[in-house]
Amino acid sequence: MFRPGDIIIYSLLALFIAGPFLLKNPQPEDPKIRISANDRVFYAEAGKDSVYVIKSGSDSTEIEVKDSMVRIKNSTCRDKYCVKKGWLKKTDRGDIICMPNRVIVSFEGVSEGGIDAVTE
Amino acid sequence: MKVEYGSRVYLIGVFSALASMLQLFEIFVIMPIPFVKIGLANAIVLFFIMKKQYLIAFAVNIIRVFIGGFFSGKLFSLPFIFSLSGALLSFSVMFILFFIFRKHISAVALSICGAVSFNMAQYLLFMLFFDGRAEYGITVSVIAGLSVIPGILTGTVAEILNRQDIELIKKAP
Numbered sequence: 001m002f003r004p005g006d007i008i009i010y011s012l013l014a015l016f017i018a019g020p021f022l023l024k025n026p027q028p029e030d031p032k033i034r035i036s037a038n039d040r041v042f043y044a045e046a047g048k049d050s051v052y053v054i055k056s057g058s059d060s061t062e063i064e065v066k067d068s069m070v071r072i073k074n075s076t077c078r079d080k081y082c083v084k085k086g087w088l089k090k091t092d093r094g095d096i097i098c099m100p101n102r103v104i105v106s107f108e109g110v111s112e113g114g115i116d117a118v119t120e
Numbered sequence: 121m122k123v124e125y126g127s128r129v130y131l132i133g134v135f136s137a138l139a140s141m142l143q144l145f146e147i148f149v150i151m152p153i154p155f156v157k158i159g160l161a162n163a164i165v166l167f168f169i170m171k172k173q174y175l176i177a178f179a180v181n182i183i184r185v186f187i188g189g190f191f192s193g194k195l196f197s198l199p200f201i202f203s204l205s206g207a208l209l210s211f212s213v214m215f216i217l218f219f220i221f222r223k224h225i226s227a228v229a230l231s232i233c234g235a236v237s238f239n240m241a242q243y244l245l246f247m248l249f250f251d252g253r254a255e256y257g258i259t260v261s262v263i264a265g266l267s268v269i270p271g272i273l274t275g276t277v278a279e280i281l282n283r284q285d286i287e288l289i290k291k292a293p
Contacts, residue, residue, distance in 0.1 A: 001226050010232075013232065016236075020260060
């Protein structure tokens with residue numbers, strides 16, 4: 001048997017049940033990109049596509065940010081390991097390191113995972 | 121059908137026994153969905169609420185939890201406390217809803233609200249006991265969604281009971 005008041009009850013219930021799906025947590029915002037050069041730390045926004053150039057003396061490092069990914073586009077160092085490493089996604093652990101130019105690029109909060117396991 | 125009674129105690133006694141038996145026999149009813157039980161005892165509570173015999177409904181609701189807990193060997197254990205709190209909350213919700221809406225609400229809607237609140241009370245207590253925090257997430261909607269099914273079943277039974285034209289008449293002393 002159906003009565004008019006039921007509509008209110010059913011719609012409230014449907015809202016209650018569907019609530020968690022509607023109120024889905026807003027996407028976590030893009031983590032910041034941490035660029036450490038010569039022990040000085042800069043932060044870049046991962047959501048903003050741009051190219052950063054870090055110069056120290058005759059060395060220069062070009063860091064490209066695109067689609068929430070980061071890579072070292074160009075570097076004046078000898079072996080270019082940093083360029084060969086390619087793109088670093090925001091879900092990736094680890095970082096891109098250019099030893100000769102003393103540049104470390106990583107996503108903040110991702111590479112600092114702490115200790116995985118300890119055996120005693 | 122007219123049911124005459126001298127004192128409410130008789131009705132409470134008889135229907136508490138009936139509700140407890142229903143609750144105990146539900147153990148043997150296998151539902152296709154795990155963790156879901158019908159809760160037919162709630163149909164009796166609902167019947168009394170809709171007959172405006174709130175005190176009888178409340179007494180039956182509490183006594184059947186105690187008797188059910190006693191016979192299933194869980195009296196005063198943690199599941200019993202969950203069950204008791206669920207029964208209290210579902211009774212309050214059904215009572216308040218019926219009090220506000222009266223003629224504008226059907227037994228099925230009342231029963232669904234009762235079932236959802238019963239399970240919500242249990243979920244809240246469970247999370248507070250074992251996790252320390254309860255959040256409004258997917259788990260809540262799954263539990264609430266699953267409790268709609270037994271709610272409809274119980275509500276239908278209560279609706280059928282309610283249509284039987286049973287009159288509760290208090291005998292003059």
